Amino acid sequence: MPSSPLTFYPSPPHAENLTDSFGRQLTYLRISVTDRCNLHCSYCRPASENYQAEARSHILTFDEITRIVRVAAGLGVRKVRITGGEPLVRRNLTTLIAKIAAISGIDDLAMTSNASLLAQAAQPLADAGLHRINISLDTLNPARFRALTGGDLAPVLDGIAAAQQAGLSPIKLNTVLMRGVNVGGEESEVARLIDFAQLHDLTIRFIELMPMKQGLDWKRHYVAIDEVLARNDLQARVAVDAPLVTGNTAARYLPHKQGTGKVGFIMPMSEHFCSGCNRLRLTADGHLRSCLPANTELNLRDMMRQGADDAGIRALLLRAAMTKPEIGIYSFTQGKDQRSMIQIGG
Numbered sequence: 001m002p003s004s005p006l007t008f009y010p011s012p013p014h015a016e017n018l019t020d021s022f023g024r025q026l027t028y029l030r031i032s033v034t035d036r037c038n039l040h041c042s043y044c045r046p047a048s049e050n051y052q053a054e055a056r057s058h059i060l061t062f063d064e065i066t067r068i069v070r071v072a073a074g075l076g077v078r079k080v081r082i083t084g085g086e087p088l089v090r091r092n093l094t095t096l097i098a099k100i101a102a103i104s105g106i107d108d109l110a111m112t113s114n115a116s117l118l119a120q121a122a123q124p125l126a127d128a129g130l131h132r133i134n135i136s137l138d139t140l141n142p143a144r145f146r147a148l149t150g151g152d153l154a155p156v157l158d159g160i161a162a163a164q165q166a167g168l169s170p171i172k173l174n175t176v177l178m179r180g181v182n183v184g185g186e187e188s189e190v191a192r193l194i195d196f197a198q199l200h201d202l203t204i205r206f207i208e209l210m211p212m213k214q215g216l217d218w219k220r221h222y223v224a225i226d227e228v229l230a231r232n233d234l235q236a237r238v239a240v241d242a243p244l245v246t247g248n249t250a251a252r253y254l255p256h257k258q259g260t261g262k263v264g265f266i267m268p269m270s271e272h273f274c275s276g277c278n279r280l281r282l283t284a285d286g287h288l289r290s291c292l293p294a295n296t297e298l299n300l301r302d303m304m305r306q307g308a309d310d311a312g313i314r315a316l317l318l319r320a321a322m323t324k325p326e327i328g329i330y331s332f333t334q335g336k337d338q339r340s341m342i343q344i345g346g
Contacts, residue, residue, distance in 0.1 A: 017076035018280070018317060020290070020324040027078045028279040031065060032345025033096065034085040035284045039114050040150040041138075043176060043209060043221070044341045051342075058285045060301055062092075066099040068282065068300065071313045073105035077280075081110045082130075083345040085284065088117040094128040101129025110134065112174070112346055116151055118159030122166040133163050134172045136346075139182050140192055148181060160200070172264070173197055173204040177223040191233035198237075198261050205251050205264030210293070210341075224270045238263050250277075268292075274327045280320055281345055288316065289344060290324035298323070 018026040036053050037044075060068075069080060080100055087093060101109055108131060115135045125133075137156060139145050145153040163171055175182065175193055182189040190206070197204035208225055211218040229240050237257055244252040244265075250273045251264035267273070281289040286301020298320050303312060 032284040037086040079108040097128040115159030122162035126166040207266040288320035
């Protein structure tokens with residue numbers, strides 16, 4: 001993908017926080033550490049015959065990532081989330097976690113994972129300073145899981161249990177809604193996933209499918225949250241008439257009808273939550289991206305490798321904040337120079 005010109009921008013005077021042109025303060029940095037994954041989820045990764053992961057030399061080193069986070073913390077970033085690809089395919093990830101955890105000002109250090117490699121990694125990650133984890137889980141049907149991801153469900157369930165034992169909580173399960181996969185008539189897994197999450201004291205969040213992959217038949221598989229809320233099996237479990245609770249994330253929450261806990265709903269397609277967006281993204285190959293669907297990136301990696309000092313990094317972070325659009329529009333088409341989710345960072 002074309003990179004931004006490698007220009008060194010002077011830092012604006014007296015700029016203390018990352019604030020975009022619409023007054024939103026950006027306190028959340030999502031960092032992809034790899035564009036590789038051990039699974040092949042159909043809505044995330046381009047067809048294998050067309051997809052080429054970045055050369056390892058193009059991927060940011062742990063020291064480069066740590067330096068960026070330290071500068072970002074000086075601009076008011078307080079939350080960091082490690083993503084991929086699958087972050088656990090990156091070797092020695094605990095080293096990076098420990099480096100970021102030691103940075104003053106970072107109050108929330110989290111990770112998103114498919115959990116298939118988490119059983120052995122959960123305790124070392126917690127020991128290194130990881131606070132909590134979100135886990136992708138789109139189906140509890142082993143055959144359906146294999147068809148969707150190319151992998152096995154059992155290691156994921158083991159990873160969830162290991163994360164709980166390690167204290168990486170609260171654990172949130174992320175389920176992408178897909179017609180014909182986990183939603184549709186009596187085959188819907190919505191109720192089963194809610195019951196699983198409640199049984200294991202987890203929070204589940206249902207996410208609308210986004211057109212973030214070339215060649216994805218998005219219209220065929222897209223399910224709006226409103227359709228799911230109208231299902232009888234969901235209404236038997238969730239208080240759909242209760243006021244939606246908005247936290248400091250994109251999710252809106254409703255309480256369980258019985259017992260404690262809540263169910264989250266993320267609606268990037270049917271209800272924009274852009275007004276409260278507080279995040280920047282750093283891709284594995286070192287590009288700053290201020291909005292998930294907006295195809296605008298600034299090349300921080302090459303700028304750093306050409307000798308930029310911390311003031312230069314700070315200036316590019318501030319410039320990235322100013323590129324953030326008021327509303328993100330999802331309009332992936334094959335004719336558009338867009339990157340798939342695995343290349344941007346989940």
